[in-house]
Amino acid sequence: MAALLEVRNLRVEFPTRRGILTALDDVSFAIEPGEILGIVGESGAGKSMTGAAIIGLLEPPGRIARGEILLDGRRIDNLPYAEMRHIRGRQIGAIFQDPLTTLNPLYSVGRQLVETMTTHLPIGPDEARRRAIGWLEQVGIPAAAQRIDAYPHEFSGGMRQRVVIALALCAEPKLIVADEPTTALDVSIQAQVIALLKALARDKGTAMMLVTHDMGVIAETADRVAVMYAGRIAEIGPVREIVGDARHPYSSGLMRSIPPLDRRVDRLAQIDGAMPRLNAIPPGCAYGPRCPKVFDKCLVHRPDLMEAGPTRAACWLYDRA
């Protein structure tokens, strides 16, 4: 199947007074229709930045300095604002972490849904309202017909996040970029939202990019996973391989440092040190200084993604040349 979203050699820079900071460097991946790609990494690794670049909402002065983003084979990274605005909503839906900042507190949720649909779809307000009730029902809001005229503050946190999901879905986009969609929710609500997202990908063929730091959510939801470190993809591959048997020393260290739920261990595996700041990324492999398997080459030359069995890892251990 042809890729729905293709990101090629994406580089995002932030010009500052002290020089240019590279927030994303040479990031490439693709997502197929109906596929859920998880993006994981620690804070500052660039996962949210990747999502923002795709939906065209990089915060200035951030800018795409190199590379391209293709949706359905068409470049979308260089579109004028008005045109991108139409794609965002119609073809790409976005779900952010905090439902309160996504929803307009002054409009009823019904009005926000209807407006989104009449803007992007060739339908009138009555049809849009009918569909809005249907979407609210689909995301599991009880008594949707009565609650459609309620305002965001009248919903609880979990219900609000469902409204945000309905809003992202109502124009029937082909791709959903979800940035930490469950992080602000309690586990029982989180489980409901995950089930909903999975059903969507399965039933409607919606592709999804799921950005989160919660590996449990990824393990349950994603088909493939990209692990990011210091603005680059360290490893990308099928979810079972990454979670169970990651090849890159960073991904495997990250996985081992997650406290297990099914047993108690005396001492958790830890990665010493911290991820470098953007202005102090070391030469060679950015993970080199913390890596237990580091050797001479790592400290000088930067590895690109290379075949590492079932996954692709940016690590000289897998260099066959």
Next chain:
Amino acid sequence: MTVLDHPFVAANDIARYFDVSRPLVQRLVAREGRRLLRAVDGVTFDIPRGTTLSLVGESGCGKSTVARLMVGLYRTSSGEVTFDGKELGAARADMAQRRRMQMIFQDPYASLNPRWRVRDIVAEPVRAFGIASGQDALDRVGAALTQVGLSPLDAQKFPHEFSGGQRQRISIARALSSSPEFLVCDEPTSALDVSVQAQILNLMKELQSRLGLTYLFISHNLAVVRQVSDRIGVMYLGRLVENAPAETLFRTPRHPYTRALMEAVPDLSMSGQPRTPVGGEVPSPINPPTGCAFHPRCALANARCRAERPEMMMAGETLVACHAVQEGRDGQPQSIIRAKGTV
């Protein structure tokens, strides 16, 4: 010292209500009474010296309020907290008692004063309790920083020069500088990345075994709690619904809410497997449901659950507040376990 008559730290039926009424005039106009939010509503537990009790639950369950009650940051509305056999008094009245307990907060970006040097941050409890001053205080700062894996030279720096994990180490150093015996840790790792979380959890376990510390650990993360706890209390809407030894709780969770909570946690090993999420959400603590607070979401609820609040009772090593468990209609192999125990 016998544990029975003298638990190291204990909460005896503690409650904390917050008055969330509207202003008096509006109340008179609308003819409504005062409204109370029952953040903590009758919680009892004790923590033996040198052990860790964790409280878990979803947001709004009252676990952080319990943490604050235990160190006296809030006064109890009813019930009492005892520390080493003595009731916890007002802060200024009993400095000798206060210096034996400390608290670690969730967000190391918010809990460290950005204008203070690390030296002053870590020395603050030492000075406040009049434990030491001058060079003595600085020596203590150096020792505390060394204990948490930082360098005494870091004392000269400001908080912004440190990463999140290092800042949480500074918070721990500050808590340790007055040599407390009891630490209340309110979500100490939930603002941290997972690799750093592992560093902090390992450090906290090391410090406990080295210094014989007693922890009250507050978290919403069951996997984290499993790694650090001796006992675990599960809270729901201001009440403790289950309290059991850590391994027992994970092996045989009894309360329907505990079971739902464990079921809901996404697990690495469950890759791709479907789960049955618990429906509904935590109700408002202003208008809690009658009877058992969990009954609107509970598959086992019946008329008694809706009417009568269940009391804590022993089931094996577990304390659980559930009519269904008590009546043996929870579908758990409880009778089998008991039978095996008696045979």
